[in-house]
Amino acid sequence: MKLKDLSPAARLAAETQAIRGEWEYSAFDQLLKDLIAYDTVMDARVAFRKKWMIVAIILAFVGLFVGILVIDNGDGEAGAAILVGGIVHMITTIVLWRKAKKQALPENALAMLQQLFRQVRQDLDTKATIRVNVDLSGPTKAKCGPKQVLPPNGFNSREQWVYADPWCQLRFQLRDGYKLTLRQVDQLIELRRTRRTSRGKYKTKTKYKKLCRLTATILPPAPVQWAGQPKVDPTWERLRVAKKKGLDVAVLDRWFLYKEKFERPKQNPSGADAVGMLYRLCSMRPAEAK
Amino acid sequence: MTCQWQTGLLVPQPCEMPAMGGCSLCGRSLCMMHTVSGPNGPACPTCANSNQGYEQNEETELESSRSSYYTQYGGANYFTNRDRQSVEREEVEGYDEFET
Numbered sequence: 001m002k003l004k005d006l007s008p009a010a011r012l013a014a015e016t017q018a019i020r021g022e023w024e025y026s027a028f029d030q031l032l033k034d035l036i037a038y039d040t041v042m043d044a045r046v047a048f049r050k051k052w053m054i055v056a057i058i059l060a061f062v063g064l065f066v067g068i069l070v071i072d073n074g075d076g077e078a079g080a081a082i083l084v085g086g087i088v089h090m091i092t093t094i095v096l097w098r099k100a101k102k103q104a105l106p107e108n109a110l111a112m113l114q115q116l117f118r119q120v121r122q123d124l125d126t127k128a129t130i131r132v133n134v135d136l137s138g139p140t141k142a143k144c145g146p147k148q149v150l151p152p153n154g155f156n157s158r159e160q161w162v163y164a165d166p167w168c169q170l171r172f173q174l175r176d177g178y179k180l181t182l183r184q185v186d187q188l189i190e191l192r193r194t195r196r197t198s199r200g201k202y203k204t205k206t207k208y209k210k211l212c213r214l215t216a217t218i219l220p221p222a223p224v225q226w227a228g229q230p231k232v233d234p235t236w237e238r239l240r241v242a243k244k245k246g247l248d249v250a251v252l253d254r255w256f257l258y259k260e261k262f263e264r265p266k267q268n269p270s271g272a273d274a275v276g277m278l279y280r281l282c283s284m285r286p287a288e289a290k
Numbered sequence: 291m292t293c294q295w296q297t298g299l300l301v302p303q304p305c306e307m308p309a310m311g312g313c314s315l316c317g318r319s320l321c322m323m324h325t326v327s328g329p330n331g332p333a334c335p336t337c338a339n340s341n342q343g344y345e346q347n348e349e350t351e352l353e354s355s356r357s358s359y360y361t362q363y364g365g366a367n368y369f370t371n372r373d374r375q376s377v378e379r380e381e382v383e384g385y386d387e388f389e390t
């Protein structure tokens with residue numbers, strides 16, 4: 001599915017890399033389906049352009065030698081054309097690859113939203129809408145904090161960049177009047193360590209860590225006495241019960257950690273992870289609400 | 291007779307559509323929408339999910355996630371007794387195993 005084939009809503013979301021506003025379940029599900037189809041095409045394009053770029057880089061190198069050889073043999077114009085042509089072609093492919101990469105969407109985030117609402121679809125209040133504020137642009141430069149210089153710890157230097165990406169906010173109402181919210185904040189940490197090898201060369205390695213924090217909240221339609229506490233994993237989760245505007249709210253946080261050695265982690269909590277949190281918050285409702 | 295299937299996950303609610311038949315495995319009455327066909331005759335989504343050879347649809351998939359949430363998180367006092375019996379089946383993996 002290409003950009004021009006998308007529905008106006010999906011096109012807007014793909015172009016702005018954001019989903020906002022109030023949505024009916026079926027329209028939201030259709031939007032996610034369209035965006036996932038669009039992203040599949042974009043991912044294929046990124047893969048294709050990457051291959052093309054690699055070929056172009058090799059050709060540019062070959063062109064460099066061939067061009068110099070031709071110039072040496074007296075044909076300066078043809079040699080320069082081969083040389084410059086190879087480099088221009090290489091730059092073009094790099095630009096196109098990066099452009100496609102920017103257009104691709106985070107498929108795991110879209111899949112999470114799709115699975116989440118497909119599972120709770122029958123529980124939604126049909127008279128209410130889903131309030132959505134989703135940013136699909138990922139850890140861009142604007143979300144990166146200042147460079148942190150860490151104690152070297154045996155390395156020559158350790159530098160760290162932290163991206164904060166509060167990309168997901170959802171709010172919807174259940175058939176029994178309870179409101180649920182879900183928020184996700186991602187923290188991407190890039191740690192660059194430089195070490196001097198025994199031969200005196202400097203070697204730099206970057207490690208990537210992604211810490212996702214999912215926060216689910218249940219808001220009752222009127223003050224309640226919670227029925228009890230659900231199962232909570234002490235390592236990765238925290239449950240808080242508080243009062244907000246006179247209402248008893250329960251908040252469940254869950255952290256997810258992903259590590260990668262060579263690139264930014266693409267993983268994301270699944271929709272089932274999110275539903276598992278909502279499910280437990282819902283089990284706190286007093287009996288008459290069930 | 292009305293359909294005895296419970297719809298939903300967070301707010302379970304009886305379907306209450308007119309029943310057209312029953313589950314040949316557990317006997318509860320079912321409407322057309324909640325009847326799944328398979329080798330042992332018409333079945334409810336729970337039985338279709340736990341028996342081989344039944345077609346999978348949205349309801350059986352929902353039933354499968356419902357039972358996994360139940361086994362993972364205990365379900366508190368959240369299900370009716372009949373539903374509790376129907377979902378107490380094979381254990382699913384611990385929910386934090388993907389962390390490691």
Ligand SMILES: [Zn+2]
Nearest residue numbers: 313316334337
């Ligand atoms: Zn049955």
Ligand SMILES: [Zn+2]
Nearest residue numbers: 293305321324
């Ligand atoms: Zn039914």
